[in-house]
Structures are given as structure tokens and as C-alpha cells.
Amino acid sequence: MIDDIKADLDAHNIQQAIEQRNTPRLFDWLVTNFSYQGVSDAVARSYLDKHGNASWSAIQGALQQNVPCPRLRSYRSFHGCRYDKTSSTCSEPEHIELCSLPKHKLRNGRLNQTAYSFFLFVRDIANNDLVGWIDKQLASSTSFPQGFDRDPLIAPLRHVYGISDKILAMTLSSVLLGASSDRPRWFQAGVDMIAIDTLVHNFMHRTGILAESGRPHTYGVECYREGGCAELVRCVAGNINAQQFNSSFPMIFPRFIQHAIWRFCSAGGLNICNGNRIDDRAECDFRYCHLFSLCSHLRLKHASKQPLRPLDDANTRAKLQK
Known part of the structure; x- marks a missing residue:
């Protein structure tokens, strides 16, 4: 199991991204994994292969422009966006034509919200340093408490829009278990991260x-x-x-x-x-x-x-x- 996890991380250069604290690469891999929910892996993979995904660079570039929508100003203000791809509506309809969020051709509007919510979390809460944030969260916990409500990683991330406990546990456990030996606390945290499907x-x-x-x-x-x-x-x-x-x-x-x-x-x-x-x-x-x-x-x-x-x-x- 561990060998398979490490092989997948190596195939996407995630081990290197962790060592280099490369947040954009780690973000893109995580957001791709967050897309594998609600449908079969084959359907999700096919859609991603055809249309691509929302990337760190694309979202960062869009938000560096003049952003009229107040929801996109911060991680906390993003709550309540309610973008729906089918009806092309949201909670701020007067801004939707100029909004960058709907321009990403993701499988559904929920995934668009997830990508932006997670980006704003990394920018505003993790200070653009995902690896550093994980290190800090794990260092602040003297032990790894049972239950996701008290988990130092799951608890804050479960407020990112559209990410279930299952997908968080599956994705984070892979990153943590596959980390190099110089991060023993990462492995220890991954050992206890259970994904119930x-x-x-x-x-x-x-x-x-x-x-x-x-x-x-x-x-x-x-x-x-x-x-x-x-x-x-x-x-x-x-x-x-x-x-x-x-x-x-x-x-x-x-x-x-x-x-x-x-x-x-x-x-x-x-x-x-x-x-x-x-x-x-x-x-x-x-x-x-x-x-x-x-x-x-x-x-x-x-x-x-x-x-x-x-x-x-x-x-x-x-x-x-x-």
C-alpha cells in the first residue's frame, strides 16, 4: 500500500514539491484529487483529460485582476457563493459576467467553488505555504486525537467548500504516508487518517x-x-x-x-x-x-x-x- 502511494506521488513529482515547499504544484494535485467525488474515477478522469482543471496559476492570475465580486475578496467572505453551473446563477448575479470562477470548465459548479475556496484558504489561512501550514498544524498537536472534529488537519480543512471528510482523508493520507522519512510526524498523522466510503x-x-x-x-x-x-x-x-x-x-x-x-x-x-x-x-x-x-x-x-x-x-x- 505504501509503495503504491509513493509511486503515485513520484509520478506527479509531489515528493519533490513537498521538499521544495512548492505550493502551486501541491495545490494542483490536491484539487485534481478533490475532483474524484460524486462519480466514478473513470468518469472524473475522462472529464479532466478533456477539459483540464482549475490550477493555482489560473486562479491566482484571475484574482490579481480587479475583482468586483465581494465573495472573492477573502476565504471567509467566499462563504455563500452558491454558483450553479446549470443555471449560471450565484448569490451575486450582478457580478457573474465578470467573475472568473465560472470560466473554468469543471464538471459542475460545486467543483468551481471548491477550487476557489481551497485557493483562498491556502492564500489567507496557510499564507501560500501548504507544507509549512501542515508542519505547523502537526507541531501544535502533541498527540493525534481520535475523531475528525479534533484532527489538526481535517478540522480546519473541512470548512473548505465541497470537500467531504472521505476525500480529505483519502487525499491527505496519501500525502502524509508518502512523505519522506525526515517528516515522521507526517507519517504518524497519515497512519490514523481513515477514509470511510x-x-x-x-x-x-x-x-x-x-x-x-x-x-x-x-x-x-x-x-x-x-x-x-x-x-x-x-x-x-x-x-x-x-x-x-x-x-x-x-x-x-x-x-x-x-x-x-x-x-x-x-x-x-x-x-x-x-x-x-x-x-x-x-x-x-x-x-x-x-x-x-x-x-x-x-x-x-x-x-x-x-x-x-x-x-x-x-x-x-x-x-x-x-
């Missing part, structure tokens, strides 16, 4: 883990709150020595455990626990699954209308926790 959440529901936890919930922000999917993965990771899989790993490695669950489910991984294999309207009957005897086989759809099925005995419960 629908595959991981649905796995937690189908197996009965969410029901057993006493905190069943739908996919979304609840996955990162107390008792949610991220906390459950973190608790499980505390009982699994990751060094048995790779001696160079830290003993407790929540991001690796989450990634293992994702690979178990993903069509690009083991392709076992997902909507391609299982009819979401029925209980799973895929008896070749290694976890079949431990699973609660809860159907995914209409879950709130069906009673939760408790595990049969304490022994099964202990196995499922493991």
Missing part, C-alpha cells in the same frame, strides 16, 4: 457490526462521529498488529485496516462484499465468502424498516470483533 460503510452494515455497536446510521457525516464507522475501524485496529503483514508498518495502523476492508469489497480488489455480488434488497447468500459464517447478512436497502438481528452468541460476537 460507501463500500466500507455497507460492509459494516451487512456484517452486523453497526448493529452490534449500538450506533447504526446511514452513510455520511455520522460515519465520522462518535460510535461511527471510523471509530469502529480505529478500535479494531488497536487489536491487530499490522507488523504481522509488513514489518515496516507501525503496530497500530488504522488506515491500513480500513484499506484492507475496502480491498475486500472493491471490484478492483477482492470483489466480494459489494452491490455487484449482493442484491441490496435481500440478505447475502454468497456462501464462498470467508466471513459467511460470522456475518449477520443484513440487507442494505430498507434497513431502517427491518429489525436488527443480534448475533447468536458471545463466541460469534468475539469472532466478528476480531
Whole structure:
């Protein structure tokens, strides 16, 4: 997993950008990764290949001109832009014709807002130095607290428009885990950065883990709150020595455990626990699954209308926790 992350970063010269504190290059890579949400990776990649993305240099150049819209004056004033690509409207319609934000041909207006919101964050909050800001945030935290609401990186960045907790965790963990050995605090922070997507959440529901936890919930922000999917993965990771899989790993490695669950489910991984294999309207009957005897086989759809099925005995419960 770490080798794949480093190979991807090297392919885009991100390691070099970190060492050189090259904010524009790092920004462009991050904004590109932020575009991979809401659609499949193939669709997002195809659109980016055809139309390109909003870059640091393009946004910086546009904002150095006379900007009539008051929303573009600062990171905090940008809140409430509400640009919509389909209707070509925003919260300041009298300025939209001269506004640079709609001129970027992104997949939807939400991504235009994300690019500008993130640029203004880097300019106004991080003082045009993303690497320095990350160093400062991690140095100010004596430990890496559990929960995204208190995470020194996630907490401030989650207010950037249009970036979900999932995409933040996925993107930042790659940067942090792939950092060179002279930044041990970066790696340590990346180890604990868990990304919960629908595959991981649905796995937690189908197996009965969410029901057993006493905190069943739908996919979304609840996955990162107390008792949610991220906390459950973190608790499980505390009982699994990751060094048995790779001696160079830290003993407790929540991001690796989450990634293992994702690979178990993903069509690009083991392709076992997902909507391609299982009819979401029925209980799973895929008896070749290694976890079949431990699973609660809860159907995914209409879950709130069906009673939760408790595990049969304490022994099964202990196995499922493991």
C-alpha cells in the first residue's frame, strides 16, 4: 500500500514539491484529487483529460485582476457563493459576467467553488505555504486525537467548500504516508487518517457490526462521529498488529485496516462484499465468502424498516470483533 502511494506521488513529482515547499504544484494535485467525488474515477478522469482543471496559476492570475465580486475578496467572505453551473446563477448575479470562477470548465459548479475556496484558504489561512501550514498544524498537536472534529488537519480543512471528510482523508493520507522519512510526524498523522466510503460503510452494515455497536446510521457525516464507522475501524485496529503483514508498518495502523476492508469489497480488489455480488434488497447468500459464517447478512436497502438481528452468541460476537 505504501509503495503504491509513493509511486503515485513520484509520478506527479509531489515528493519533490513537498521538499521544495512548492505550493502551486501541491495545490494542483490536491484539487485534481478533490475532483474524484460524486462519480466514478473513470468518469472524473475522462472529464479532466478533456477539459483540464482549475490550477493555482489560473486562479491566482484571475484574482490579481480587479475583482468586483465581494465573495472573492477573502476565504471567509467566499462563504455563500452558491454558483450553479446549470443555471449560471450565484448569490451575486450582478457580478457573474465578470467573475472568473465560472470560466473554468469543471464538471459542475460545486467543483468551481471548491477550487476557489481551497485557493483562498491556502492564500489567507496557510499564507501560500501548504507544507509549512501542515508542519505547523502537526507541531501544535502533541498527540493525534481520535475523531475528525479534533484532527489538526481535517478540522480546519473541512470548512473548505465541497470537500467531504472521505476525500480529505483519502487525499491527505496519501500525502502524509508518502512523505519522506525526515517528516515522521507526517507519517504518524497519515497512519490514523481513515477514509470511510460507501463500500466500507455497507460492509459494516451487512456484517452486523453497526448493529452490534449500538450506533447504526446511514452513510455520511455520522460515519465520522462518535460510535461511527471510523471509530469502529480505529478500535479494531488497536487489536491487530499490522507488523504481522509488513514489518515496516507501525503496530497500530488504522488506515491500513480500513484499506484492507475496502480491498475486500472493491471490484478492483477482492470483489466480494459489494452491490455487484449482493442484491441490496435481500440478505447475502454468497456462501464462498470467508466471513459467511460470522456475518449477520443484513440487507442494505430498507434497513431502517427491518429489525436488527443480534448475533447468536458471545463466541460469534468475539469472532466478528476480531
